[in-house]
Amino acid sequence: MRALGLLFLLTVAQASHASAERYIQLSMHVVKVLAANADGRINTGTGVQIDDTHVITNCHVVGIATNVIVARGSSGVPAQASSVDPRHDLCVMTTPHAMGRPVDMATSRTLKVGDTVHAVGFSGGKALSMSDGQVTALHEMDGALVIETDASFQQGASGGALFDTEGRLVGVLTFFIPGMKRHFAVPVEWVHSGNAASELPLRDATPPFWAAADEDKPYFLRAIQHENDGDWGRLQAVAKEWVEAEPNNSAAIKAAVRASQLPPLR
Structure with missing residues (x-):
């Protein structure tokens, strides 16, 4: 019995170590987005570093902001919108240099229901957190698949990352249905589908598909x-x-x- 107990503890410790290692690896791609409105209020969201000078986030995070800061830890840089896609709720932000590590991407069609995924974002606008779960449904829309998952996240994680088991970005955390374990990420295929932006705040008031x-x-x-x-x-x-x-x-x-x-x- 003692041997079985030790084996169980060893297995738990190994799983915990693997989870911590995965969190560290995935968190390197994720940044905090601070969006200051004209009235001085600051909206906190999340972004994902997609290359050396661009971060993807949700338009509902930065849409009415006059100033946006992309930050990691105590360091931050100003960001401007370079591409906006309000209906798909995706905005690409340009920064002077990378605050996170650029991420590898995989299309939503590499997923199937039951696959393990990891949701990483600033849930509650506080510390970066990771939630593990599964793909519970894949919804066909505009040439790609909106990903439904039970990997939970809260407000503040909007614009965060949904990773597959290989650490590739497959979706951007976007919305959830309160009171239900139904969380949704929009597919990475939509990341570059937006139009060129001019300046903040964004002028296009088109509501995202999920809030239309x-x-x-x-x-x-x-x-x-x-x-x-x-x-x-x-x-x-x-x-x-x-x-x-x-x-x-x-x-x-x-x-x-x-x-x-x-x-x-x-």
Whole structure:
């Protein structure tokens, strides 16, 4: 029994060491983003170093800021927006030099449901943290896959990194559904899909797809939201519309089957 106990402790220690080593390696690619608004309030978010002079973050982190600082530890440098994609919620920021280590990327299509992923960001706007989890769903949108995961993160981690097991950036942490273990990262394929920016604050007020009016959201989000709200009637209507628009989409078919098994809204 003592030998088994020692073996268990050794296994736990090895796993803990591996997790700490992974955290150190992945954290080198991640930076803090401090966005100062005209009224003096500072919004804290996260960014990922994609090359020697560019950081990717969410537009909702920097969109209304007049000044942005990209920082690691006690050091920081000013940043300007060089590319903006408000609908996909991705802004590329230019800095004088790298504050983090440039990251390797892999497309969202290298993932499958059940794969292990690591979410790294400044959850709560405080210390950098890492959450391990799995890919729980992959949602087709605009030529790539929005990644749903149970690797949790909070406000402040927006713009952070979702890594695969090889330490490659596969997604940018963007939004979650409060009260549910449903967290979403937008795919790296969208990183360079934006238009050239002029100056801060950003002038384009287009809401991101996940915060758009209901009719402008992708079908998968509309279905998730109606199911979360217990609005079965609207879920059934959206599922029917989704199948008609995308008859070969397996997610649409599953949503329709699920909706047909739920009671109508009274």
